[in-house]
Amino acid sequence: MPIKRIIPVSSGKGGVGKTTFAVNFALALSRHGRTILVDLDTGTSAIRNAIDVPIEKDLYHFFRRNEPLSDCLTTLDDRLDPERRYRNFAFVAGPLHLIEEITNFGAAHKHRLIEAINSLDADYIVLDMKAGLDSNVIDFLPFSNSGILIFTPHLPSATLAASDIVKAILFRKLRLLFTRESPFFDTVPSGLDFWRLSNELIDRVEDVYDASVPNLDVFAVDLASNLGADHPITKAVQNTVDFFRVHYVLNLFNGVEDSFTTAVKPFIDNLTHHVSSRVAITNLGWVTRSEAIHRANCDRIPALLLRRDGGKKKNRVAEELEDLRMMALGLEPMKRKPLRETTNPTDPGDHLARQLDVLKTMFAQKKDDDSYANFDYIAQRALFTMDTRRPSEFGDIRIWEPKEMLGALFAKSSR
Numbered sequence: 001m002p003i004k005r006i007i008p009v010s011s012g013k014g015g016v017g018k019t020t021f022a023v024n025f026a027l028a029l030s031r032h033g034r035t036i037l038v039d040l041d042t043g044t045s046a047i048r049n050a051i052d053v054p055i056e057k058d059l060y061h062f063f064r065r066n067e068p069l070s071d072c073l074t075t076l077d078d079r080l081d082p083e084r085r086y087r088n089f090a091f092v093a094g095p096l097h098l099i100e101e102i103t104n105f106g107a108a109h110k111h112r113l114i115e116a117i118n119s120l121d122a123d124y125i126v127l128d129m130k131a132g133l134d135s136n137v138i139d140f141l142p143f144s145n146s147g148i149l150i151f152t153p154h155l156p157s158a159t160l161a162a163s164d165i166v167k168a169i170l171f172r173k174l175r176l177l178f179t180r181e182s183p184f185f186d187t188v189p190s191g192l193d194f195w196r197l198s199n200e201l202i203d204r205v206e207d208v209y210d211a212s213v214p215n216l217d218v219f220a221v222d223l224a225s226n227l228g229a230d231h232p233i234t235k236a237v238q239n240t241v242d243f244f245r246v247h248y249v250l251n252l253f254n255g256v257e258d259s260f261t262t263a264v265k266p267f268i269d270n271l272t273h274h275v276s277s278r279v280a281i282t283n284l285g286w287v288t289r290s291e292a293i294h295r296a297n298c299d300r301i302p303a304l305l306l307r308r309d310g311g312k313k314k315n316r317v318a319e320e321l322e323d324l325r326m327m328a329l330g331l332e333p334m335k336r337k338p339l340r341e342t343t344n345p346t347d348p349g350d351h352l353a354r355q356l357d358v359l360k361t362m363f364a365q366k367k368d369d370d371s372y373a374n375f376d377y378i379a380q381r382a383l384f385t386m387d388t389r390r391p392s393e394f395g396d397i398r399i400w401e402p403k404e405m406l407g408a409l410f411a412k413s414s415r
Protein backbone atom coordinates (compact mmCIF):
# COMPACT_ATOMS: atom_id res chain seq x y z
CA MET A 1 0.00 0.00 0.00
CA PRO A 2 1.34 3.49 -0.79
CA ILE A 3 2.35 5.76 2.06
CA LYS A 4 -0.53 8.01 2.85
CA ARG A 5 -0.96 11.02 5.04
CA ILE A 6 -3.65 11.52 7.65
CA ILE A 7 -4.35 15.19 8.36
CA PRO A 8 -6.73 16.18 11.16
CA VAL A 9 -8.43 19.57 11.01
CA SER A 10 -9.38 20.81 14.45
CA SER A 11 -10.36 23.98 16.22
CA GLY A 12 -11.24 23.24 19.81
CA LYS A 13 -14.32 25.42 19.36
CA GLY A 14 -17.21 25.11 16.94
CA GLY A 15 -18.34 27.71 14.46
CA VAL A 16 -14.92 28.85 13.24
CA GLY A 17 -15.25 27.23 9.81
CA LYS A 18 -13.61 23.88 10.48
CA THR A 19 -15.99 21.87 8.32
CA THR A 20 -15.98 24.49 5.57
CA PHE A 21 -12.21 24.37 5.53
CA ALA A 22 -11.92 20.57 5.80
CA VAL A 23 -14.30 19.98 2.88
CA ASN A 24 -12.70 22.49 0.51
CA PHE A 25 -9.17 21.60 1.56
CA ALA A 26 -9.88 17.92 0.90
CA LEU A 27 -11.32 18.82 -2.50
CA ALA A 28 -8.21 20.86 -3.32
CA LEU A 29 -5.94 17.99 -2.24
CA SER A 30 -7.90 15.52 -4.33
CA ARG A 31 -6.63 17.25 -7.47
CA HIS A 32 -3.22 15.86 -6.46
CA GLY A 33 -4.07 12.39 -5.15
CA ARG A 34 -6.83 10.14 -3.85
CA THR A 35 -8.37 11.94 -0.90
CA ILE A 36 -10.85 10.74 1.70
CA LEU A 37 -12.55 13.13 4.09
CA VAL A 38 -13.83 11.51 7.29
CA ASP A 39 -16.52 13.12 9.44
CA LEU A 40 -15.39 12.65 13.02
CA ASP A 41 -17.73 15.36 14.27
CA THR A 42 -20.28 12.58 14.36
CA GLY A 43 -22.78 14.40 16.55
CA THR A 44 -23.54 17.10 14.01
CA SER A 45 -23.33 15.18 10.70
CA ALA A 46 -21.74 18.34 9.38
CA ILE A 47 -20.22 16.91 6.23
CA ARG A 48 -23.36 15.24 4.96
CA ASN A 49 -25.07 18.59 5.46
CA ALA A 50 -22.33 20.38 3.54
CA ILE A 51 -22.37 18.14 0.46
CA ASP A 52 -25.68 17.55 -1.24
CA VAL A 53 -25.25 14.04 -2.67
CA PRO A 54 -27.14 10.83 -1.96
CA ILE A 55 -25.37 8.82 0.73
CA GLU A 56 -25.78 5.07 0.69
CA LYS A 57 -23.59 4.07 3.60
CA ASP A 58 -22.09 6.02 6.47
CA LEU A 59 -20.56 5.46 9.91
CA TYR A 60 -23.78 3.79 11.01
CA HIS A 61 -23.06 0.96 8.59
CA PHE A 62 -19.50 0.74 9.80
CA PHE A 63 -20.39 0.63 13.50
CA ARG A 64 -23.76 -1.10 13.60
CA ARG A 65 -23.67 -3.28 10.50
CA ASN A 66 -19.97 -4.14 10.66
CA GLU A 67 -19.32 -3.08 7.10
CA PRO A 68 -15.73 -2.24 6.11
CA LEU A 69 -15.03 1.50 6.20
CA SER A 70 -13.88 1.34 2.59
CA ASP A 71 -17.44 0.35 1.66
CA CYS A 72 -18.87 3.40 3.42
CA LEU A 73 -17.43 5.98 1.04
CA THR A 74 -19.49 8.51 -0.89
CA THR A 75 -18.25 10.22 -4.04
CA LEU A 76 -19.59 13.29 -5.83
CA ASP A 77 -22.22 12.81 -8.49
CA ASP A 78 -22.59 14.32 -11.97
CA ARG A 79 -24.69 17.15 -10.71
CA LEU A 80 -22.03 18.43 -8.30
CA ASP A 81 -19.00 17.49 -10.37
CA PRO A 82 -20.11 17.35 -14.03
CA GLU A 83 -16.56 17.47 -15.39
CA ARG A 84 -15.33 14.77 -12.99
CA ARG A 85 -12.64 17.12 -11.83
CA TYR A 86 -12.89 15.80 -8.30
CA ARG A 87 -13.16 12.11 -9.09
CA ASN A 88 -10.36 11.39 -6.60
CA PHE A 89 -12.43 12.76 -3.74
CA ALA A 90 -14.60 10.66 -1.42
CA PHE A 91 -15.99 11.11 2.06
CA VAL A 92 -17.21 9.07 5.00
CA ALA A 93 -20.38 10.67 6.34
CA GLY A 94 -21.45 10.68 9.96
CA PRO A 95 -24.73 8.95 10.75
CA LEU A 96 -28.00 10.56 9.69
CA HIS A 97 -29.28 10.90 13.24
CA LEU A 98 -27.52 11.25 16.51
CA ILE A 99 -26.65 7.77 17.72
CA GLU A 100 -25.15 7.89 21.17
CA GLU A 101 -22.58 5.13 20.80
CA ILE A 102 -21.35 6.56 17.51
CA THR A 103 -21.13 10.11 18.80
CA ASN A 104 -19.42 9.19 22.05
CA PHE A 105 -17.78 5.95 21.09
CA GLY A 106 -16.01 4.02 23.82
CA ALA A 107 -12.54 2.51 23.69
CA ALA A 108 -13.48 -0.53 21.58
CA HIS A 109 -15.29 1.53 18.94
CA LYS A 110 -12.47 4.02 18.86
CA HIS A 111 -9.89 1.31 18.38
CA ARG A 112 -11.88 -0.20 15.53
CA LEU A 113 -12.30 3.13 13.79
CA ILE A 114 -8.62 4.01 14.15
CA GLU A 115 -7.63 0.65 12.64
CA ALA A 116 -10.07 1.17 9.79
CA ILE A 117 -8.84 4.69 9.02
CA ASN A 118 -5.25 3.43 9.13
CA SER A 119 -6.03 0.82 6.51
CA LEU A 120 -8.00 3.05 4.12
CA ASP A 121 -6.41 3.14 0.72
CA ALA A 122 -5.79 6.81 -0.14
CA ASP A 123 -3.01 9.33 -0.55
CA TYR A 124 -4.56 11.90 1.77
CA ILE A 125 -7.05 11.43 4.55
CA VAL A 126 -8.55 14.57 6.06
CA LEU A 127 -10.32 14.30 9.42
CA ASP A 128 -12.99 16.84 10.32
CA MET A 129 -12.67 16.78 14.11
CA LYS A 130 -15.20 17.44 16.79
CA ALA A 131 -14.90 20.62 18.82
CA GLY A 132 -13.72 20.11 22.37
CA LEU A 133 -10.78 18.29 23.84
CA ASP A 134 -11.94 14.90 25.07
CA SER A 135 -10.15 11.65 24.25
CA ASN A 136 -12.37 11.11 21.20
CA VAL A 137 -10.62 14.12 19.71
CA ILE A 138 -7.11 13.87 21.13
CA ASP A 139 -6.67 10.15 20.39
CA PHE A 140 -7.08 10.80 16.67
CA LEU A 141 -4.41 13.50 16.58
CA PRO A 142 -0.74 12.94 15.76
CA PHE A 143 1.84 12.91 18.57
CA SER A 144 4.40 15.19 16.95
CA ASN A 145 2.39 17.99 15.38
CA SER A 146 -0.92 19.75 15.60
CA GLY A 147 -2.43 18.71 12.30
CA ILE A 148 -4.18 21.85 11.00
CA LEU A 149 -5.63 24.20 13.60
CA ILE A 150 -8.30 26.67 12.54
CA PHE A 151 -9.04 29.89 14.31
CA THR A 152 -10.42 33.28 13.40
CA PRO A 153 -9.86 36.93 14.31
CA HIS A 154 -11.96 38.35 17.15
CA LEU A 155 -12.83 35.04 18.77
CA PRO A 156 -10.51 34.78 21.77
CA SER A 157 -12.09 31.60 23.13
CA ALA A 158 -11.40 29.77 19.85
CA THR A 159 -7.83 31.07 19.75
CA LEU A 160 -7.29 29.83 23.27
CA ALA A 161 -8.87 26.50 22.44
CA ALA A 162 -6.47 26.09 19.50
CA SER A 163 -3.42 26.50 21.74
CA ASP A 164 -5.02 24.16 24.27
CA ILE A 165 -5.04 21.47 21.58
CA VAL A 166 -1.27 21.78 21.26
CA LYS A 167 -1.01 21.57 25.01
CA ALA A 168 -3.22 18.50 25.18
CA ILE A 169 -1.17 16.66 22.54
CA LEU A 170 2.12 17.44 24.24
CA PHE A 171 0.88 16.48 27.68
CA ARG A 172 -0.63 13.29 26.35
CA LYS A 173 2.79 12.32 25.05
CA LEU A 174 4.58 13.33 28.26
CA ARG A 175 2.13 11.44 30.44
CA LEU A 176 2.75 8.42 28.29
CA LEU A 177 6.49 8.81 28.81
CA PHE A 178 5.99 8.91 32.56
CA THR A 179 3.56 6.02 33.00
CA ARG A 180 4.62 3.06 35.10
CA GLU A 181 4.57 0.91 31.93
CA SER A 182 6.97 3.22 30.15
CA PRO A 183 10.20 1.55 29.03
CA PHE A 184 11.92 4.71 30.30
CA PHE A 185 11.02 3.73 33.85
CA ASP A 186 14.04 1.48 34.15
CA THR A 187 16.40 4.20 32.98
CA VAL A 188 16.06 6.36 36.10
CA PRO A 189 18.16 5.49 39.16
CA SER A 190 15.78 6.03 42.04
CA GLY A 191 12.78 4.42 40.33
CA LEU A 192 9.42 5.13 41.90
CA ASP A 193 10.28 8.27 43.75
CA PHE A 194 11.68 10.10 40.80
CA TRP A 195 8.69 8.91 38.81
CA ARG A 196 6.21 10.19 41.34
CA LEU A 197 7.97 13.57 41.54
CA SER A 198 8.04 13.92 37.77
CA ASN A 199 4.35 13.19 37.50
CA GLU A 200 3.63 15.74 40.19
CA LEU A 201 5.72 18.24 38.29
CA ILE A 202 3.80 17.54 35.08
CA ASP A 203 0.56 18.13 37.00
CA ARG A 204 1.88 21.48 38.12
CA VAL A 205 2.92 22.53 34.63
CA GLU A 206 -0.47 21.52 33.29
CA ASP A 207 -2.29 23.44 36.00
CA VAL A 208 -2.50 26.98 34.64
CA TYR A 209 -3.37 28.28 38.10
CA ASP A 210 -0.05 27.05 39.47
CA ALA A 211 2.58 29.59 38.44
CA SER A 212 5.56 27.76 39.99
CA VAL A 213 6.32 25.73 36.84
CA PRO A 214 4.82 27.82 34.04
CA ASN A 215 5.55 25.60 31.05
CA LEU A 216 7.27 22.59 29.53
CA ASP A 217 10.52 24.44 28.84
CA VAL A 218 10.99 25.01 32.54
CA PHE A 219 10.15 21.37 33.18
CA ALA A 220 12.72 20.26 30.58
CA VAL A 221 15.49 22.40 32.11
CA ASP A 222 14.57 20.99 35.48
CA LEU A 223 14.89 17.44 34.19
CA ALA A 224 18.26 18.22 32.63
CA SER A 225 19.64 19.48 35.92
CA ASN A 226 18.31 16.44 37.80
CA LEU A 227 19.13 13.63 35.39
CA GLY A 228 21.81 15.20 33.23
CA ALA A 229 21.39 16.62 29.74
CA ASP A 230 22.17 13.33 28.01
CA HIS A 231 19.83 11.10 29.96
CA PRO A 232 17.29 9.39 27.63
CA ILE A 233 14.35 10.83 29.57
CA THR A 234 15.74 14.36 29.38
CA LYS A 235 16.33 13.93 25.68
CA ALA A 236 12.91 12.44 25.03
CA VAL A 237 11.18 15.33 26.79
CA GLN A 238 13.31 17.96 25.06
CA ASN A 239 12.78 16.36 21.66
CA THR A 240 9.06 16.21 22.32
CA VAL A 241 8.91 20.01 22.43
CA ASP A 242 11.77 20.82 20.07
CA PHE A 243 10.44 18.71 17.20
CA PHE A 244 6.81 19.62 17.65
CA ARG A 245 5.25 21.54 14.78
CA VAL A 246 2.13 23.65 14.87
CA HIS A 247 0.29 24.46 11.64
CA TYR A 248 -2.58 26.89 11.57
CA VAL A 249 -5.00 28.47 9.11
CA LEU A 250 -6.80 31.76 9.69
CA ASN A 251 -10.41 31.65 8.63
CA LEU A 252 -12.47 34.81 8.09
CA PHE A 253 -9.22 36.62 7.40
CA ASN A 254 -9.63 40.38 7.42
CA GLY A 255 -6.22 41.89 6.77
CA VAL A 256 -2.81 41.65 8.41
CA GLU A 257 -3.25 44.14 11.26
CA ASP A 258 -6.49 42.83 12.62
CA SER A 259 -5.74 39.14 12.14
CA PHE A 260 -2.37 39.52 13.77
CA THR A 261 -3.53 41.43 16.86
CA THR A 262 -6.76 39.55 17.47
CA ALA A 263 -5.75 36.00 16.49
CA VAL A 264 -2.07 35.24 15.82
CA LYS A 265 -0.60 37.23 18.70
CA PRO A 266 -2.93 35.90 21.41
CA PHE A 267 -2.40 32.39 20.05
CA ILE A 268 1.37 32.66 20.29
CA ASP A 269 1.30 34.45 23.64
CA ASN A 270 -0.77 31.68 25.12
CA LEU A 271 1.28 28.93 23.54
CA THR A 272 4.65 30.28 24.63
CA HIS A 273 3.46 31.16 28.08
CA HIS A 274 1.56 28.02 29.05
CA VAL A 275 2.99 25.36 26.77
CA SER A 276 6.40 26.00 25.22
CA SER A 277 8.24 28.68 23.31
CA ARG A 278 10.25 26.03 21.46
CA VAL A 279 7.64 24.43 19.22
CA ALA A 280 7.81 25.48 15.57
CA ILE A 281 4.81 27.45 14.33
CA THR A 282 3.70 27.69 10.71
CA ASN A 283 0.93 29.74 9.18
CA LEU A 284 -0.34 27.71 6.22
CA GLY A 285 -2.46 30.56 4.89
CA TRP A 286 -5.86 32.14 5.30
CA VAL A 287 -9.39 32.01 3.96
CA THR A 288 -11.10 35.36 3.52
CA ARG A 289 -14.59 36.00 4.79
CA SER A 290 -16.67 35.50 1.70
CA GLU A 291 -20.36 35.72 0.99
CA ALA A 292 -19.87 33.12 -1.76
CA ILE A 293 -18.52 30.59 0.75
CA HIS A 294 -21.36 31.16 3.12
CA ARG A 295 -23.99 30.94 0.38
CA ALA A 296 -22.40 27.77 -0.95
CA ASN A 297 -22.62 26.25 2.54
CA CYS A 298 -26.28 27.16 2.80
CA ASP A 299 -26.90 25.58 -0.61
CA ARG A 300 -24.95 22.49 0.49
CA ILE A 301 -22.48 22.83 -2.34
CA PRO A 302 -18.81 23.06 -1.32
CA ALA A 303 -17.53 26.43 -2.52
CA LEU A 304 -14.69 24.98 -4.56
CA LEU A 305 -17.15 23.11 -6.77
CA LEU A 306 -18.64 26.39 -7.92
CA ARG A 307 -15.44 27.46 -9.63
CA ARG A 308 -15.81 26.52 -13.24
CA ASP A 309 -12.57 27.86 -14.73
CA GLY A 310 -10.43 25.31 -12.93
CA GLY A 311 -8.06 27.94 -11.60
CA LYS A 312 -5.73 30.25 -13.45
CA LYS A 313 -3.11 28.63 -15.66
CA LYS A 314 0.37 30.02 -15.07
CA ASN A 315 3.24 29.42 -17.41
CA ARG A 316 5.71 32.21 -16.94
CA VAL A 317 8.93 31.03 -15.31
CA ALA A 318 9.15 34.09 -13.09
CA GLU A 319 5.66 33.49 -11.78
CA GLU A 320 6.44 29.87 -11.11
CA LEU A 321 9.55 30.83 -9.19
CA GLU A 322 7.53 33.31 -7.20
CA ASP A 323 4.98 30.58 -6.54
CA LEU A 324 7.69 28.30 -5.23
CA ARG A 325 8.98 31.00 -2.92
CA MET A 326 5.47 31.64 -1.64
CA MET A 327 4.90 27.94 -1.19
CA ALA A 328 7.93 27.60 1.09
CA LEU A 329 7.33 30.86 2.94
CA GLY A 330 7.92 30.48 6.68
CA LEU A 331 8.34 26.70 6.44
CA GLU A 332 12.10 26.60 7.01
CA PRO A 333 12.99 25.15 10.41
CA MET A 334 13.52 27.60 13.23
CA LYS A 335 16.98 27.98 14.73
CA ARG A 336 16.89 27.28 18.43
CA LYS A 337 19.37 27.87 21.19
CA PRO A 338 20.17 24.90 23.41
CA LEU A 339 17.48 24.73 26.07
CA ARG A 340 19.88 25.37 28.95
CA GLU A 341 20.79 28.76 27.53
CA THR A 342 17.20 29.89 27.28
CA THR A 343 16.97 32.87 29.58
CA ASN A 344 13.28 33.56 29.47
CA PRO A 345 11.35 30.47 28.38
CA THR A 346 8.09 32.36 28.01
CA ASP A 347 9.38 35.05 25.67
CA PRO A 348 7.27 34.98 22.49
CA GLY A 349 9.48 37.60 20.76
CA ASP A 350 10.97 35.55 17.91
CA HIS A 351 7.72 33.84 17.07
CA LEU A 352 5.78 37.08 16.90
CA ALA A 353 8.26 38.82 14.62
CA ARG A 354 8.44 35.81 12.36
CA GLN A 355 4.69 35.30 12.10
CA LEU A 356 4.09 38.97 11.38
CA ASP A 357 6.78 38.90 8.73
CA VAL A 358 5.28 35.84 7.03
CA LEU A 359 1.80 37.32 7.17
CA LYS A 360 2.97 40.59 5.59
CA THR A 361 4.88 38.87 2.80
CA MET A 362 1.96 36.57 2.10
CA PHE A 363 -0.42 39.50 2.05
CA ALA A 364 1.73 41.54 -0.33
CA GLN A 365 1.64 38.65 -2.78
CA LYS A 366 -1.78 37.13 -2.18
CA LYS A 367 -4.10 39.94 -1.16
CA ASP A 368 -6.07 39.80 -4.42
CA ASP A 369 -6.68 36.05 -4.26
CA ASP A 370 -10.29 34.96 -4.02
CA SER A 371 -11.38 32.29 -1.57
CA TYR A 372 -10.95 29.51 -4.15
CA ALA A 373 -7.33 30.54 -4.56
CA ASN A 374 -7.02 30.65 -0.75
CA PHE A 375 -7.85 26.95 -0.52
CA ASP A 376 -5.50 26.12 -3.39
CA TYR A 377 -2.65 28.01 -1.80
CA ILE A 378 -3.11 26.25 1.54
CA ALA A 379 -3.30 22.87 -0.21
CA GLN A 380 -0.11 23.70 -2.15
CA ARG A 381 1.70 24.59 1.05
CA ALA A 382 0.46 21.43 2.73
CA LEU A 383 1.66 19.35 -0.23
CA PHE A 384 5.00 21.13 -0.21
CA THR A 385 5.35 20.40 3.52
CA MET A 386 4.53 16.73 2.95
CA ASP A 387 7.07 16.53 0.14
CA THR A 388 9.91 18.17 1.97
CA ARG A 389 9.50 17.27 5.64
CA ARG A 390 9.39 14.14 7.73
CA PRO A 391 5.90 12.58 7.93
CA SER A 392 5.78 13.19 11.68
CA GLU A 393 5.98 16.96 11.09
CA PHE A 394 2.62 17.27 9.40
CA GLY A 395 -0.25 14.88 10.06
CA ASP A 396 1.19 11.38 10.08
CA ILE A 397 1.22 8.16 8.11
CA ARG A 398 -1.05 6.51 10.67
CA ILE A 399 -3.03 7.23 13.79
CA TRP A 400 -0.78 5.85 16.50
CA GLU A 401 -2.07 3.91 19.46
CA PRO A 402 -0.35 5.11 22.66
CA LYS A 403 1.58 1.85 23.31
CA GLU A 404 2.86 1.77 19.78
CA MET A 405 4.05 5.38 20.00
CA LEU A 406 5.80 4.80 23.30
CA GLY A 407 7.66 1.80 21.88
CA ALA A 408 8.78 3.80 18.84
CA LEU A 409 9.86 6.71 21.00
CA PHE A 410 11.92 4.50 23.29
CA ALA A 411 13.57 2.69 20.42
CA LYS A 412 14.58 6.03 18.93
CA SER A 413 15.89 7.63 22.11
CA SER A 414 17.88 4.61 23.27
CA ARG A 415 19.68 4.37 19.97
Ligand SMILES: Nc1ncnc2c1ncn2[C@@H]1O[C@H](COP(=O)(O)OP(=O)(O)O)[C@@H](O)[C@H]1O
Nearest residue numbers: 014015016017018019020288289290293294297
Ligand atom coordinates in the same frame (compact mmCIF):
# COMPACT_ATOMS: atom_id res chain seq x y z
N1 LIG B 1 -14.64 31.97 5.00
C1 LIG B 1 -15.95 32.09 5.29
N2 LIG B 1 -16.69 33.10 4.81
C2 LIG B 1 -17.99 33.22 5.13
N3 LIG B 1 -18.66 32.40 5.93
C3 LIG B 1 -17.99 31.36 6.46
C4 LIG B 1 -16.60 31.14 6.17
N4 LIG B 1 -16.20 30.04 6.85
C5 LIG B 1 -17.28 29.59 7.51
N5 LIG B 1 -18.35 30.37 7.30
C6 LIG B 1 -19.71 30.18 7.89
O1 LIG B 1 -19.55 30.03 9.29
C7 LIG B 1 -20.45 29.06 9.81
C8 LIG B 1 -19.70 27.97 10.54
O2 LIG B 1 -18.90 27.23 9.63
P1 LIG B 1 -18.56 25.70 9.82
O3 LIG B 1 -17.62 25.32 8.72
O4 LIG B 1 -19.79 24.89 9.96
O5 LIG B 1 -17.80 25.76 11.21
P2 LIG B 1 -17.39 24.60 12.24
O6 LIG B 1 -17.23 23.32 11.48
O7 LIG B 1 -16.09 25.07 12.82
O8 LIG B 1 -18.46 24.54 13.25
C9 LIG B 1 -21.23 28.55 8.60
O9 LIG B 1 -22.45 29.23 8.54
C10 LIG B 1 -20.36 28.92 7.42
O10 LIG B 1 -21.13 29.15 6.23
Ligand SMILES: [Mg+2]
Nearest residue numbers: 018019041046
Ligand atom coordinates in the same frame (compact mmCIF):
# COMPACT_ATOMS: atom_id res chain seq x y z
MG1 LIG C 1 -18.09 21.44 11.80
